[in-house]
Amino acid sequence: MNKLIQITKSPKIRIISLLAIFAVWSMFGGIAQKKLYVIGYAVTATVFTQWMIWGRTKLSMFQSAVITGLIIGLLIAPSGNLLFIWTAAVAGITAKRIFRFRGKRHIFNPAAFGLIISEIIFSNHINWWGNSSSIIIIIIGGCILFSLNRLSTAFAYIIVRTVGAVLMGSSFNTALMLPNLFFAFIMLIEPKTSPSKRIEQWLFGGTCGLLSTIFYRFFASFECGLLALLAVNAMRPLFFNFIQFISIKKTGGIHEI
């Protein structure tokens, strides 16, 4: 029993459970076999890539690969191109190895990176079928984010995206549509590529919302949210250095803005 409680406390297990709930809930929409197949394929591809690159790893890394696979499987159309899924899985996991900040943490959200690479090569097969319930995302996803102290990121994104959408002439509830909710509550908050401090979370989420709105204005046929996330991931090392610089100045007794 204690072991079960310990397992459920793990953030990655909670995310995996949430994604599994989405998958099960979405099966009721029809073509369940195909959806299951796509999810299984994506998870298999990410796990194999993980093993190929790292060999045997810690359980947490294995869980990360499963999460990446689940996200990819839930986003790509069930009747879509399997090669798209394979490429997204391999590119996403490989990016974790190649693009690292100071040799430690990977820079890019692996699912977003893989999906964008596949989209560039094969054109868009992403249709966000897995996000079928706003209630599940907001309630369960919100509770998980609260426990991970990552709610600020999601809120910042939704607020800025809503303001941006209204200014661009779209409906005010654009940010509350299912794909955006899934993006804000699941993809944006990946712990290794998103900040943990509150002020940084607001900056991160807000910048992603702003870039997403701008990209949507000019490249609407592309997955703007994912592109914005990758751009903010790439900028984050710069943010980190800037904030470190500010902290050093502060401790030195000089207050800079």
Next chain:
Amino acid sequence: MKKQHGNLYRATGTIGLITLLALTLWSQYKQKSNEHDHSDALQHGNTIASAPLKDTEKFIPSGALNSGIRIIDYDAYQYRFVPEPLVVYAGESVELRLKSNDTKHGVMIPEINFSAEMPLGKRKIATFKAPLKAGEYPIFCSIFCGSDHGDMRGKLIVLPSPEQKGEIQHEQAHSNN
């Protein structure tokens, strides 16, 4: 021992990935696609036949007329079309300015052989000629857009044209006499 385990995982991963790729390429090349045809409304269990129109008075034509062409901004969301219903007169030329707002959608009206993609975030123009027969014609989404894609539908209401209305009224007046 640990190194051996690591190598075993690496080998499994590499072979597994290559096998997966090979199977994918083989299935794409060899097998005929038995995929669900998202552009086939019948596969969603929907009827595609038109229905006769009741209460024509309550419908107001959508969009605006410009040089004899009815221009309508037609939007798609998960899982509905706006405006709903789409109302036109029989026989008139219709220009739809199509746009998807959340994920990519398509629109099809099987009975008049009309089908078009609705691009995300920008408008695309597609034209058709409204049928001569007044009635209700079902509209479906032709691109898989999510779990409720099969239930995403709209209606094209074709009102009798003013000429047809005049003929109908003339016939009615004649039969009353």
